[in-house]
Amino acid sequence: MLRFLVRRTLGAVVILFLLSVVTFLLFFGMPRDPALLICGKTCTPANIENIHHVLGLDKSIPEQYLTFLHNIVLGSDSFDQGPCPAPCFGYSYHTNEAVWPTLMDRLPTTVSLTLGAAVVFLVAGLATGLLAAWKRGSLIDKTVTAGSMVISSMQIYFLGPLALALLVYQSHLFEKPAYHNLTSDPVSWFSGLLIPWVVLSTIFAAQYTRMARSSMIEQLQEEHVRTARAKGMSRRYVFFRYAWRGSLIPVVTIFGIDLGSLLGGAIITETTFGLPGIGQLAVQSVFFSDLPLLLGVMLFAATMILLFNIIVDTCYAFIDPRVRLS
Amino acid sequence: MTTVTKEPDDSGEGAFLSVRDLHVSFTTEDGVVRAVSGLSFDLERGRTLGIVGESGSGKSVTNLTILGLHNPMFTTIDGEIVLDGQELITARESELEKLRGNKVAMIFQDPLTALSPYYTVGRQIAEPFMKHTGASKKAAWQRAVEMLGKVGIPNPKERAKEYPHQFSGGMRQRAMIAMALVCDPDLLIADEPTTALDVTVQAQILDLLKDLQQEFGSAIIFITHDLGVIADVADDIMVMYAGGAVERGTVHDVLRSPQHPYTWGLLNSMPRLDSDLGAALTPIPGTPPSLLNPPSGCRFHPRCAFQGEVGGARCVDELPLLPPGRGGACHLTAEQKQTIFVEQIKPRLR
Structure with a gap:
């Protein structure tokens, strides 16, 4: 019974991992740029670039994904909004609150x-x-x-x-x-x-x-x-x-x-x-x-x-x- | 409708089990299926009646009806079933419940599906004992262990705590038999109890049943489509076809000098150990009739090779009667049967 539970839990972790990859990639397949939403009506290219940089969107996708995983497991202090203990999913783009x-x-x-x-x-x-x-x-x-x-x-x-x-x-x-x-x-x-x-x-x-x-x-x-x-x-x-x-x-x-x-x-x-x-x-x-x-x-x-x-x-x-x- | 086996002279009084003019039909979406029509037979204590027939000949239905295990919503039953003086067809459900597993017990074909996967073997054997004798849980469990030992299961004390899926096929059937015999029934109905088993296990189970019958003195109805098995265990044979009995007699009589073309066909179609390898088996031509719309006259006439001998259209028009006691329900005269059997059938049986 214990072996069964351990096996199933490990399986679930693998599935979660795969799911996080797929979701992450899907998001980047979206035609909308979240920076545009944050930026609002009076938006300049410089503003957008700045937002991209703040959100980490200017890094490569694998890099962003690794940061994402790292934050979930270990938490992060690199957010402007404040410390984000594990499990850290970052801060909402929309409300700026911790997820x-x-x-x-x-x-x-x-x-x-x-x-x-x-x-x-x-x-x-x-x-x-x-x-x-x-x-x-x-x-x-x-x-x-x-x-x-x-x-x-x-x-x-x-x-x-x-x-x-x-x-x-x-x-x-x-x-x-x-x-x-x-x-x-x-x-x-x-x-x-x-x-x-x-x-x-x-x-x-x-x-x-x-x-x-x-x-x-x-x-x-x-x-x-x-x-x-x-x-x-x-x-x-x-x-x-x-x-x-x-x-x-x-x-x-x-x-x-x-x-x-x-x-x-x-x-x-x-x-x-x-x-x-x-x-x-x-x-x-x-x-x-x-x-x-x-x-x-x-x-x-x-x-x-x-x-x-x-x-x-x-x-x-x-x-x-x-x-x-x- | 004329009945095949009405026996006005033979009231069946005194017999332990007496079935008279039994009709069972099911209402289905396609129409009314006449599963059993006009069946009569008797059974004495301590004797074994073998019922032989193809699938759908009504043999299992008859026996489910004895215990009232048919679905009352779709089933119509007519006739009389008297067990030890008690009429069963009109009996109330509560009375039947007291008989089931107590005075009358059943063994089913496939012990894997016939035992519940959810409860231990011991519990399943102990349950009817508690119910029918009012024994305590502990006493019933001890009885279950004792019964498992009796049917030849080694280390019964431990095995009683196991589940059916932990038993082999033969062991499961032994457990099934233990369950059936736990209340010492007067009548045991075994519905193809060895069909799902290996041949060697089959022989063991048959021996076990014979031994237990000696010990418990039960009457047994043994349903099978295997004449070889019948020859081994039964005292009497009843051959069923399309919902009615076509021949009956002692095992010796029926197997030595069968009286009905269907019985001839059955004997003929049995594989023999001494026949040439690769020699084709001899099937009965045609297929069993649909009981939604059974053939007129003799039910067997569409498949019968000997209609010509009878002459006229008797086989098509008139239902042959099965005489009380030894006999076959066929329009052929005794002489014709004798001649045909000796000249055409027997040489092929060897």
Whole structure:
């Protein structure tokens, strides 16, 4: 198990490295010069050259990349804005703020949004999916199947504004989405995130319902499930002990991917509700060709996805002894 | 619809298991599949009935129906299944649950997929014992270890803690048998238990089943498409074709003087150790009929080489009856069968 974890972690580091190279190169393939943005309207070639020099853009690309890596690992003191301890992604071209502290500042919003929604959509999705599988072919099953089909084909940028219009602006039943600090004001934290949670988890729950139902039905047709029935175990026991266990594998897989990518920035949700999370930061960094911020967000998101991939693989070992022992 | 095997004189009373005029059909998207139509048979305690037939002849379906393991949503069942005086088709699910794994146990074809990969072998054997006898977890585990020893698994105490994927194919089937026998069932249904195994392992498993039957005195239904295996383990044979029985009798009678052209075909198509290497096998011409739309009259007539002997269109129009006891469901007269078998079939069987 330990060897497995070490191997996977090393693999993840390699992937992160490659990803940083690709992102870095892509940025230099962009037609926009960040110096132009910083320089503003009254720009002279001398100004631009000066900015290039300050940002280090006048050096060769490999050189710039090495500096970038060096700063992440060891930090840097060569920034005009001040010292930049590791992991140093430099300072934003746009806001002039240090990238890593900005990310960490935005993280609680994204984590609150994601984890809150994830608990709801996982529980609700599994529960309705299992119910539908248990009552397969019944009216309940048909309602759940049709309903989850409709909901899961909706999008956050449709359901989100709809919920805002109906529940917040017209009826004033709920508070306007906003992020408040959990420790200093837990009540506002909760009420401010309620609508985003509901919208995000409704759409995800519908997908989990469909997945849980179909993977459960598949498991119920497994031969070992029939064997368990043939030895006299009750339908409920077989359902929850034998079939459920196997049906968890695809659910855990997708849950890991979803959680990882949401934690790396729930871009659409955060943008729809104006929540200042990492997803919003990602959008900003693209708009302003903000290389340091963009690289920071990209690598952070990739780390989340890789991390959850390792967690998922570890979960397999708990679910399936064949994985554990091989 | 006329039934093949209705036996008005033979009520089957007193038999341990008595199946009467069983009809099983599935509703599918393509239509209604008549998987079993008008099947009747009896089984006594301590005897082994071998059911032979091709895939789709209804042999497995029949046995899943006995335990009520069919999917009730898509399946229609008619007829009577009486086990030791208890009617099973109309029995409630809770009553069937008490029978399954307790009075009636099943062994399946592929022990790899038939055992759960998620639980230890010991747990899977102990579970039905706890459920049916109310034994404690500890006692049930001890029983599981004891059963593993009985089916010839070395070091059962340790092996019980292992998972099925850590067992070899033959060991898994032994574990499966241990699981089936843990509550000392009166009826054991073995659905192709040796098909997925190597020949040497197959022989060991068959010997094991025979020994255990001696010890436990169970009745066994042994489903297979391998006549060689049947000859080895069974007392009686029932040959099934397209959802009905076409011939039955003791192993000796059916193998020595088979009464139905389909049985002849089966015997004929068996490879022989003493035949020339490279000599082609003799298949039965044609393919098994679709049970969505089974042939009229005798189900076997489209593939039968001896229709001409019967004369007229009897084979196409009229379903032949399977007499109670020894016999075959065929319109040929006893003399015709005898002549054909002795002159045309037997010389080829050697």
